Amino acid sequence: MRRWIGLAAALYPRSWRAEFGEEFRAVLDDVKPSWRVFANVFRGAIEMRIVDGSNWAKVVAAMAVAGAIVGFGVSYRVAPMYISSATISVTPVADPVRPASADLLRERALQRTQELQTLLMSRAELATIINAPRLPLYRGELRNEPLQDVIDEMRRNIRMTRLPSSKGHPVPIMLSISFSYPDAPDAQATVRMLVSKFLELNQRENQDRNRTYRDFWGDMASVEHLKPAPPAPVGQIADVVAAASLPVRMQPNYFVFLVWGFATGALLGFLAVFVTRWPRHTKRVAAFAAAGFVSALVVSLLIPNRYKSTAIMMVQPAVLSENPLAAASSPTSSAEFLRQVEPEILSADNLASVIQNTRLNLYRSEQSTKSIGELVREMRANLSITPFNSGSAFSISFTYPDRFKAQQTVVAMISRFYFLNQEKQRTAMRGMSFRQRAITERKAGAVLDVLDLPSLPVVAVFPNRWMFAGAGLLVGVLIGAISFRFRRPGTPKAFREFRVGPKPDGRAEARPHVGLLQIEVDGTDYGFRAG
Amino acid sequence: MVTDPALLVLASLAEGDKHGYGMMLDIQQFTGIELGPGTLYGVITRLLKSGWIRPLESDERRRPYRITPAGRTYLQEQIAELDSVVKTAQRRLKHA
Numbered sequence: 255m256r257r258w259i260g261l262a263a264a265l266y267p268r269s270w271r272a273e274f275g276e277e278f279r280a281v282l283d284d285v286k287p288s289w290r291v292f293a294n295v296f297r298g299a300i301e302m303r304i305v306d307g308s309n310w311a312k313v314v315a316a317m318a319v320a321g322a323i324v325g326f327g328v329s330y331r332v333a334p335m336y337i338s339s340a341t342i343s344v345t346p347v348a349d350p351v352r353p354a355s356a357d358l359l360r361e362r363a364l365q366r367t368q369e370l371q372t373l374l375m376s377r378a379e380l381a382t383i384i385n386a387p388r389l390p391l392y393r394g395e396l397r398n399e400p401l402q403d404v405i406d407e408m409r410r411n412i413r414m415t416r417l418p419s420s421k422g423h424p425v426p427i428m429l430s431i432s433f434s435y436p437d438a439p440d441a442q443a444t445v446r447m448l449v450s451k452f453l454e455l456n457q458r459e460n461q462d463r464n465r466t467y468r469d470f471w472g473d474m475a476s477v478e479h480l481k482p483a484p485p486a487p488v489g490q491i492a493d494v495v496a497a498a499s500l501p502v503r504m505q506p507n508y509f510v511f512l513v514w515g516f517a518t519g520a521l522l523g524f525l526a527v528f529v530t531r532w533p534r535h536t537k538r539v540a541a542f543a544a545a546g547f548v549s550a551l552v553v554s555l556l557i558p559n560r561y562k563s564t565a566i567m568m569v570q571p572a573v574l575s576e577n578p579l580a581a582a583s584s585p586t587s588s589a590e591f592l593r594q595v596e597p598e599i600l601s602a603d604n605l606a607s608v609i610q611n612t613r614l615n616l617y618r619s620e621q622s623t624k625s626i627g628e629l630v631r632e633m634r635a636n637l638s639i640t641p642f643n644s645g646s647a648f649s650i651s652f653t654y655p656d657r658f659k660a661q662q663t664v665v666a667m668i669s670r671f672y673f674l675n676q677e678k679q680r681t682a683m684r685g686m687s688f689r690q691r692a693i694t695e696r697k698a699g700a701v702l703d704v705l706d707l708p709s710l711p712v713v714a715v716f717p718n719r720w721m722f723a724g725a726g727l728l729v730g731v732l733i734g735a736i737s738f739r740f741r742r743p744g745t746p747k748a749f750r751e752f753r754v755g756p757k758p759d760g761r762a763e764a765r766p767h768v769g770l771l772q773i774e775v776d777g778t779d780y781g782f783r784a785g
Numbered sequence: 786m787v788t789d790p791a792l793l794v795l796a797s798l799a800e801g802d803k804h805g806y807g808m809m810l811d812i813q814q815f816t817g818i819e820l821g822p823g824t825l826y827g828v829i830t831r832l833l834k835s836g837w838i839r840p841l842e843s844d845e846r847r848r849p850y851r852i853t854p855a856g857r858t859y860l861q862e863q864i865a866e867l868d869s870v871v872k873t874a875q876r877r878l879k880h881a
Binding site for chain 2: 279
């Protein structure tokens with residue numbers, strides 16, 4: 255400890271050490287060494303360097319470097335993450351009964367891969383993995399956070415990347431699944447579970463399609479006395495190319511910690527310089543900053559909470575896209591579906607009907623003061639429909655002060671999606687033959703699916719009270735700084751004079767201090783103090 | 786309790802000349818406040834610049850300091866101000 259204290263003492267300015275160094279070391283030899291003494295000596299050295307006047311830039315630089323060193327040290331204390339990865343291939347089966355071009359086969363494989371990725375990342379599937387009795391994951395987080403937030407964290411830790419296909423072989427589609435977690439065995443076990451779920455979901459998709467296909471052909475045969483149906487298409491084969499790897503230890507990003515430490519150190523350095531050189535200014539700015547912080551916090555407490563409920567819907571490709579009657583049609587595009595339906599969902603008529611729904615009773619207090627057009631615009635601003643995962647799915651979210659109503663509104667929007675989808679199909683079926691209608695109906699029944707049910711939010715998305723308080727603090731600092739421009743200079747009301755004796759060197763000087771002016775006349779010091 | 790380190794150092798030296806560690810021990814004895822070496826020498830530097838204390842010649846590593854007449858006057862003024870506050874507070878407490 256004495257060594258550390260000695261190092262801190264060496265940080266004093268050279269001129270100061272020349273004058274006081276020897277006796278200061280004598281005092282340090284007498285005191286009992288401790289971290290408190292070290293901190294006191296270190297603070298004294300910084301203060302002395304700032305008081306020294308010309309050295310403030312050195313202080314800031316030294317603090318920044320010290321911060322960078324601390325940041326670098328802290329990065330070693332942060333728990334490492336372990337990453338495990340696996341690779342899966344998705345291959346479309348070439349069907350001699352239903353020939354398709356290579357491009358179409360690749361498009362189908364791609365679409366299936368995206369579909370399975372979306373299904374795998376759904377709330378229900380991830381919740382099953384998190385709560386798996388053999389794992390369970392995120393135990394600490396689950397004690398303090400709602401499950402929805404933990405699922406979001408898990409989504410951030412899962413990475414699914416499509417690997418480039420080998421030259422001249424567009425299929426199979428290669429997909430890498432990796433998961434990062436602080437515990438190595440859990441990371442590997444989770445990747446194993448993700449892979450087995452992926453394969454399981456693919457198998458279920460194939461079975462569903464084949465069942466629908468056989469049902470359809472059974473119906474057709476009984477109605478139109480057709481010859482026996484051709485064999486059901488095999489679908490897509492998903493296989494494991496590389497099993498979950500042994501987890502790789504990933505240290506935190508040292509550079510980020512270094513930069514953060516450097517920036518924080520520099521900021522603290524500037525703060526230390528300001529506080530030491532302008533203590534009265536500091537008090538004034540600190541008072542304004544504290545007032546801003548408290549006021550903003552109080553204002554944020556008066557603002558009602560707003561909750562966001564989110565659901566995820568999936569647009570499945572048409573079930574019978576592989577039937578011989580429809581030939582080898584291109585899979586249904588969800589982006590195209592959204593493009594057709596979204597304008598109707600967000601139309602004034604549709605939103606007005608949701609607002610006027612007596613069961614929901616949205617914007618109740620505003621209905622007497624605002625027109626329905628204004629309420630529709632407000633609702634449109636709070637409603638968000640966003641496609642993701644290459645357009646195979648989209649999310650619907652609604653923000654509202656009442657969390658239950660936020661959820662119910664998303665339910666109502668999902669119903670509207672279903673209704674509009676059916677309407678669209680009915681319009682398309684007008685004038686169709688029985689057989690064509692049967693095909694289209696099956697398409698209609700399978701196009702839309704709810705992947706994640708509307709969530710019941712627990713934590714408000716607005717207002718973020720700490721962000722409000724932080725902004726208030728910054729505004730307070732700004733007002734405090736501006737206030738110096740408009741401050742009237744203080745004038746002493748009266749002066750008292752006192753004689754303090756002659757100075758040995760007889761040099762005339764005037765040294766202003768806080769509230770005190772010392773002046774020398776004819777070798778005698780006089781002090782004038784505001785009284 | 787007076788916590789201004791400058792006043793504490795001046796009050797300690799008002800009794801007689803002392804070196805740094807002597808001042809630390811004296812202040813701890815009469816106030817219970819433990820001044821760190823960094824704080825103490827920050828104050829000594831400021832008091833020297835203000836002309837309220839001056840160093841004495843010494844052959845030892847430990848250099849003693851003495852309060853100057855200006856320092857004594859400043860200390861008396863500060864004590865008078867504190868005394869005025871104490872008396873006012875006592876008077877108000879009696880009438881309350």
